Amino acid sequence: MEYIADLPRPVHDAQRRLALHSIARLALDRQVERALADIAQINRDPGESWMFLWHANIDAWCRFSHRYTPELKALVRKRITSHDYRVRDGHTENHRLMIATAGYLAAQSFPDWEQSAEVLERSRRYLLDFFGRVRRFGQGEYSASTYGVFYLNTMGSLSDLAREPAMRSAAVEMLDRFLASLAGVWLDTRMVGAHSRDALPIFGKESPGAAEVALWLFLGGEFNGHAAEPHYAVINAIGSYRPPYVITRMGTDRSRPYEQLETHDLIEPEVRSHDGNDTREVKARGRFLKGFGYISRAGVRKYTYVTDRYALGCTYEGRQDDIIWTGQARRWSLDFVTPGPMGKCFFTHPLRDGQGIPRNYWKNWMGSSRYEQVLQHKSTLIAIYNIPRNGVHYAVHSQPMQA
Numbered sequence: 001m002e003y004i005a006d007l008p009r010p011v012h013d014a015q016r017r018l019a020l021h022s023i024a025r026l027a028l029d030r031q032v033e034r035a036l037a038d039i040a041q042i043n044r045d046p047g048e049s050w051m052f053l054w055h056a057n058i059d060a061w062c063r064f065s066h067r068y069t070p071e072l073k074a075l076v077r078k079r080i081t082s083h084d085y086r087v088r089d090g091h092t093e094n095h096r097l098m099i100a101t102a103g104y105l106a107a108q109s110f111p112d113w114e115q116s117a118e119v120l121e122r123s124r125r126y127l128l129d130f131f132g133r134v135r136r137f138g139q140g141e142y143s144a145s146t147y148g149v150f151y152l153n154t155m156g157s158l159s160d161l162a163r164e165p166a167m168r169s170a171a172v173e174m175l176d177r178f179l180a181s182l183a184g185v186w187l188d189t190r191m192v193g194a195h196s197r198d199a200l201p202i203f204g205k206e207s208p209g210a211a212e213v214a215l216w217l218f219l220g221g222e223f224n225g226h227a228a229e230p231h232y233a234v235i236n237a238i239g240s241y242r243p244p245y246v247i248t249r250m251g252t253d254r255s256r257p258y259e260q261l262e263t264h265d266l267i268e269p270e271v272r273s274h275d276g277n278d279t280r281e282v283k284a285r286g287r288f289l290k291g292f293g294y295i296s297r298a299g300v301r302k303y304t305y306v307t308d309r310y311a312l313g314c315t316y317e318g319r320q321d322d323i324i325w326t327g328q329a330r331r332w333s334l335d336f337v338t339p340g341p342m343g344k345c346f347f348t349h350p351l352r353d354g355q356g357i358p359r360n361y362w363k364n365w366m367g368s369s370r371y372e373q374v375l376q377h378k379s380t381l382i383a384i385y386n387i388p389r390n391g392v393h394y395a396v397h398s399q400p401m402q403a
Contacts, residue, residue: 001237004230005030015042015049019056020231026064027238040072043079051095054083054102055154059235062105062161080106081113087126093140094150100126101154108163124167127158131170134177138264142302143185144197148211149232151178156239172241179243182215183251184260185304185313188343189221192335193304193313196264197328200228201365204342218243219251254308259378262302305378310336310343312381314374329368332376332383348372349385 004024010017019042022035039060046053061068061076068076085103087096100123107113107120141147155178158171185193189205191212200209207228208216214233216223304313314332336343349369371387 001028001234002030004234007231013049015045015047016052016056017231018042019049019053019060020234023056023060023063023238024231024234026060026067027234032067036068036072039068040075043075046079051091051098051102054080054085054106055098055150055157056235058102058105058109059157059161062109062157063238077110081110081115084115085119085123092147094144094147096126097130097154098150099123100130101157104167105157105161127167128170131174134174138262138300139196140265141196142262142264142300143182143191143193143195145191145195145209145211146199146229147197148178148182148191149209149214149229152211152214153232153235156235156241159241160239175241176244176247179215179218179247180250181262182211183219183243183247184258184306185311186215186219186221186251187254187306187311187335188337189216189223190335191215192306192311192333194302194315194332195328195330196300196315198330198366199328201330201344201346201348202342203228204340204344206341215251219248254306257305257307257378260302260304260306262304264300264302303376305376307379308337310334312376312379314376314381314383316374327367331368331372332374332381334381347383347385349387 001024004021005028007017007021010021018038022038025031025035039057042049042053043057057076058080061080065073065076083103083106085099085106087099091099103119103123104127107116107123110116113119139151141151152175155171155175159168159175162168162171182191185191189208189212191209198209200207203209205222208223210227210229210232213223213227213230214236217233217236298317300315300317302313302315304311312332312334330346330348332346334345336345346365348365348367349371369387371385373384373386375382
């Protein structure tokens with residue numbers, strides 16, 4: 001918290017960072033005037049932060065608006081009540097959770113807002129449906145070393161700030177569920193094994209993902225303050241939630257090897273997937289390729305073998321021609337304890353995950369294509385890369401190439 005409170009003005013992603021930096025400063029009663037000035041700035045000019053800022057803005061309001069000037073209160077209220085907080089197609093699972101959490105708390109905070117009743121009911125319904133989906137089917141964005149933080153900090157906001165006892169209780173239950181899943185793949189201050197989304201695959205302990213910083217708060221380990229995005233864990237750092245002892249022990253007891261088995265996105269045929277991003281065909285270089293998207297209707301089976309010195313994990317998903325293909329998936333990984341910053345081994349076939357802004361996936365070792373299949377039992381893993389001669393991949397300049 002002190003590290004974040006003392007950070008200089010951000011040079012990029014300013015709106016999101018300033019909102020969370022301000023929460024840290026207000027919680028520590030440190031540089032308060034600067035924090036209030038930054039909150040005023042981001043409410044005048046929110047940029048394109050969207051749901052990330054919506055969530056942080058309403059969390060700050062619920063905790064610290066008693067310190068706002070009347071002018072700042074009016075400005076923030078106008079900004080918060082300018083959104084309809086509607087979940088739409090194209091929003092990822094973590095986006096939807098932030099939108100619904102922000103909408104719920106906004107409607108609760110401003111009961112005289114003309115949209116309050118409608119937004120409150122719609123947001124409540126989405127949250128409760130999402131909780132039920134996780135209980136039955138697991139997550140879409142499971143074991144995400146960066147994006148997993150948004151599952152933890154939204155539930156942190158709800159468990160602290162929701163006025164309905166049932167919502168607070170449900171949020172605590174979901175925190176227990178998310179942490180119970182993640183505690184079993186926590187080793188050497190890293191989230192190990194396979195990941196649905198791994199945005200920092202070639203970074204080790206010197207730059208942990210946002211979710212790994214939040215996990216460190218609950219499970220301990222060696223933390224490097226120079227994490228890429230530590231500010232997203234601020235809400236968990238100041239929150240009241242503490243994991244049960246059994247979850248803490250799951251995250252720290254490595255006295256004997258064990259296997260952790262998980263299932264995710266096991267969706268019934270008549271049930272719509274959480275954001276509609278089912279595996280499908282896309283057209284690339286005049287050819288149709290199957291498997292693009294990160295939800296297989298057949299679901300995901302995740303397997304991790306953990307010892308006190310290393311962890312080996314993988315996922316199996318889909319059927320033939322229905323293998324998940326995204327630019328951030330990590331289908332298998334060997335992670336081992338090391339005194340240095342990095343102890344990791346994996347192979348990959350780089351493919352980006354969309355038709356938007358190109359990224360240098362090859363250079364950053366990102367992407368897992370449909371040409372990769374794995375089989376694992378305990379400490380033995382077989383990975384097969386059956387890449388056709390004309391298979392599409394992304395080379396160093398992020399241009400589609402043929403193998």
